[in-house]
Amino acid sequence: MDVPLTQTAYDDAATRRAWRRTASFRLCAFLLSLASFVAWLYAVLLTPVWTLWVLMPALLVLIYVAMLNTARVSGVLSLRRILRVYPWQSVPGAASIAKNGTTRFSFTDPEHPDPDKRVSLGYGSFLGSGYTFWIRKVRSGDVDEVWFAGDPRFLGVVAVPGPRRLMGVAQREAVDCRTSARKRGVSPEARERAKAAGARVG
Template identity: 30%
Template sequence: MTMNVLGQIAWTAAYPGLFYVMVVYTSQAFVFVFLPFILYSLYRFFVQLTYFPGAFRMRRVLQEYPWQLLEGVPSGLGKHPEARDDGMWFEFPNPTNSGEKIPLVFIKHQRSYWWLKRLDGPRTKPHRRRQIEPLWFAGDPRFLAVVAASDRNGERPRRFHLLFQRPVFDRRCVPENWGAGVADIERARRAGAQNLDSTPQPRA
């Protein structure tokens, strides 16, 4: 959240600042030099705004679920056979049935390029994969979760990313069961999950 706020301030100041420098301190010959930077700062101003909803959602998840440090979490870059969406994914055990595996797909791709280079794939370099070992995890894979990598000292999480099942935020999708009880569903609601039924339909 702090980085989002600082980024928003920086890009808010960059647009008028660059425009002022161009008008006051340069000649018309330099307009085409400054124009791309001015337009890019304006673009980043609006893009930065889109980060705040995800940051608030991650905050709610972290207020409800504690961090766990997980080793050897399966991941992939292609479609998971049990997932309804294509894309990068992690696979976690079902909290109520450890024999059942639940994929969490990177549905939102903002700030996901860093993860793309580190999830299991044919071209993933071993030293990059090790950068997400152990994986910081907070949440319930049946609904939503926050994942993060360790800092250089392995003491704090960084590179936060929100993962969720599509029905959690999409009312057009039928909520899935995954064996969750009423208490599990209520906890997910407190963490920000939406479109949940206390008696969800079994997974097709």
């Protein structure tokens, strides 16, 4: 499937539909996380006291899942911001499994004189990530080509061609204020685009 020839990814109608699906799915997952606490409390009130030995570990799991879903739903606007700055590009063979079991996306450095110079973005370092689409499908070899919108030196959105399964990826220094923002090897134009997409730039 060919990438849309639009100025930005979000100019493509299929991309806007994919973003809306992603936003709806993440919002529903977030609301279900909140509802699970009500169900847990209901179970506590209707069962004997001794069942707390079982229910307390379940509460810890629910809290962790709720934290993940909160982060995901808050990242939906970040996806749209990136898609409004960068166009899609097709990158065959970009996804692979790293030695630590996470998914690694490798892209060409857009401004390096050596065309073989690669920049990697990782995904899947959190607990339970092995059950997610991007770990399972890459590990099984079902994902070859990916679509990428962004600058791999900062951040971007990866998707299954279509696009489907939108997911944000980022270098730590582009989103974490506890690290130093990247300054070297980036032109002023690329820096301004990354800043417009929501990245920290030097």
